[in-house]
Amino acid sequence: MSVLEVVVRSVAVLAAFLVFPLLVGQAEHKLMAHMQGRLGPMYAGGFHGWAQLVADGVKFVQKEDITPRAADRTVFRIAPFVALVPYLLALGVLPLQSGVAGVDVPASAVLVLAATSVGALGTLMAGWASANKYALLGALRSAAQLVSYELPLVLAVASACLAAGTLSLSGVVAAWSPWWLLWQLPGMLVFLVAALAELQRPPFDMPIADAELVMGPWTEYTGLRFAFFLLAEYAGIVVFSVLFAVLWLGGWRGPFDEHLGWLWTLLKGFVVAVLVIWFRVAWPRMREDQLQRLAWLFLLPLALIQLALTGIGVVMTQ
Amino acid sequence: MTSLDLAFAACGLLAVVAGLLAVTTRQVVHAALWLVVALLGVAGCLLVLGHELVALVLVLVYVGAIVVLVLFALMLTRAPIGPDLAHAVPWWRRVLAGLAGAATTGLLLAALLPLAGEAVERREVANAAVATELFGTWVWPFEALSVLLLAALVAALAVSRGAGVDTSRGGGGAA
Numbered sequence: 001m002s003v004l005e006v007v008v009r010s011v012a013v014l015a016a017f018l019v020f021p022l023l024v025g026q027a028e029h030k031l032m033a034h035m036q037g038r039l040g041p042m043y044a045g046g047f048h049g050w051a052q053l054v055a056d057g058v059k060f061v062q063k064e065d066i067t068p069r070a071a072d073r074t075v076f077r078i079a080p081f082v083a084l085v086p087y088l089l090a091l092g093v094l095p096l097q098s099g100v101a102g103v104d105v106p107a108s109a110v111l112v113l114a115a116t117s118v119g120a121l122g123t124l125m126a127g128w129a130s131a132n133k134y135a136l137l138g139a140l141r142s143a144a145q146l147v148s149y150e151l152p153l154v155l156a157v158a159s160a161c162l163a164a165g166t167l168s169l170s171g172v173v174a175a176w177s178p179w180w181l182l183w184q185l186p187g188m189l190v191f192l193v194a195a196l197a198e199l200q201r202p203p204f205d206m207p208i209a210d211a212e213l214v215m216g217p218w219t220e221y222t223g224l225r226f227a228f229f230l231l232a233e234y235a236g237i238v239v240f241s242v243l244f245a246v247l248w249l250g251g252w253r254g255p256f257d258e259h260l261g262w263l264w265t266l267l268k269g270f271v272v273a274v275l276v277i278w279f280r281v282a283w284p285r286m287r288e289d290q291l292q293r294l295a296w297l298f299l300l301p302l303a304l305i306q307l308a309l310t311g312i313g314v315v316m317t318q
Numbered sequence: 319m320t321s322l323d324l325a326f327a328a329c330g331l332l333a334v335v336a337g338l339l340a341v342t343t344r345q346v347v348h349a350a351l352w353l354v355v356a357l358l359g360v361a362g363c364l365l366v367l368g369h370e371l372v373a374l375v376l377v378l379v380y381v382g383a384i385v386v387l388v389l390f391a392l393m394l395t396r397a398p399i400g401p402d403l404a405h406a407v408p409w410w411r412r413v414l415a416g417l418a419g420a421a422t423t424g425l426l427l428a429a430l431l432p433l434a435g436e437a438v439e440r441r442e443v444a445n446a447a448v449a450t451e452l453f454g455t456w457v458w459p460f461e462a463l464s465v466l467l468l469a470a471l472v473a474a475l476a477v478s479r480g481a482g483v484d485t486s487r488g489g490g491g492a493a
């Protein structure tokens with residue numbers, strides 16, 4: 001790889017990182033507005049309120065960047081970047097088409113999981129460093145939730161990788177067949193639920209429950225640093241949606257996939273992202289004990305059963 | 319001095335400095351965060367050497383799960399912002415701890431330095447090769463380790479439930 005190629009690839013990944021999360025954010029505005037009959041997000045800019053996101057961005061930039069006096073300044077200031085940067089790394093290895101990825105590494109599935117698990121540290125750092133009891137409580141809930149749901153998430157991905165016989169995301173798509181929709185269905189469901197919990201999106205938003213904890217770990221953040229946390233959340237939706245599409249929905253497989261493969265991946269990923277948004281509108285928040293119960297008594301056994309099922313399937317068909 | 323040497327040295331230096339800061343800082347949460355940096359440095363060293371899978375699993379398990387658990391435990395107990403002066407120790411204990419650390423480092427260096435080669439060489443280790451070794455040659459130690467961990471987990475559960483407590487009464491009172 002020449003220097004020029006490295007630069008071009010990095011810029012492409014950065015562009016995707018700046019565009020896709022905003023698209024998901026825009027989609028969330030409009031979908032929620034339609035589903036809940038909200039009028040607010042439909043005004044700005046005229047047609048369908050297209051400028052709402054721009055207005056939000058301008059508002060975030062204008063706000064003062066405050067660090068509380070009692071806070072641990074360094075950790076408080078670094079936390080948004082710790083939350084954001086791992087998703088950039090994860091986006092860099094997600095393939096859009098065979099051979100089209102920021103960089104193609106042999107164990108890309110593990111890399112995406114490792115990167116997203118580092119991102120969780122940002123929330124914990126933010127919660128602890130804010131010197132605010134709501135933030136600390138939110139960080140505690142967040143840590144408990146992330147540790148519980150990490151295991152089913154990894155097991156579900158392991159099952160898909162086991163079925164394909166490779167840890168490379170491109171390899172998984174190459175090995176994918178429509179039968180997986182049935183064979184890997186439990187793993188699919190486990191991944192979807194666990195990914196929602198990892199993202200701390202409703203119905204798993206106990207850590208940032210605004211009725212109890214103001215804004216959880218992000219309570220003390222304002223302006224751009226707060227916007228970075230939001231961007232990290234939407235980048236997380238993009239990463240997990242595309243990962244879901246690549247591992248279980250066959251990625252770029254579809255009609256005319258030689259030329260339009262990337263479009264298929266993005267389309268499938270977008271459908272998953274819409275589903276994630278839909279869950280936010282449709283479900284009430286889960287209680288802390290319900291969260292833990294779901295993870296340990298339902299998702300984990302289901303993921304283990306799926307792993308056994310995959311193992312049997314792989315041995316039988318070889 | 320190749321670029322690989324340079325990358326390895328940089329990652330190694332990062333790991334060593336972060337490790338030193340982790341044990342010398344007076345702020346307990348900072349110690350956990352420096353541990354993250356040290357682990358990332360070690361993962362970087364492994365990546366330079368071509369052991370991709372081991373490096374990624376190190377990050378996934380240690381940074382993603384174990385440090386999160388450590389932070390959780392710290393926040394549950396007491397993790398003040400600013401230096402923790404409640405747990406200050408007398409100077410002779412610091413000296414002894416330093417000596418113990420230096421002795422361990424010396425022992426490791428004496429054992430490992432003779433094995434070190436000239437330059438850093440990158441060996442591309444395929445993931446399948448790691449799997450074959452782990453689940454072929456090393457399968458029994460691997461399984462024994464997992465049984466050991468399971469035993470520790472069950473023991474921890476037994477200890478935390480307490481001895482002689484009648485759990486049959488009261489139903490969900492413990493929840």
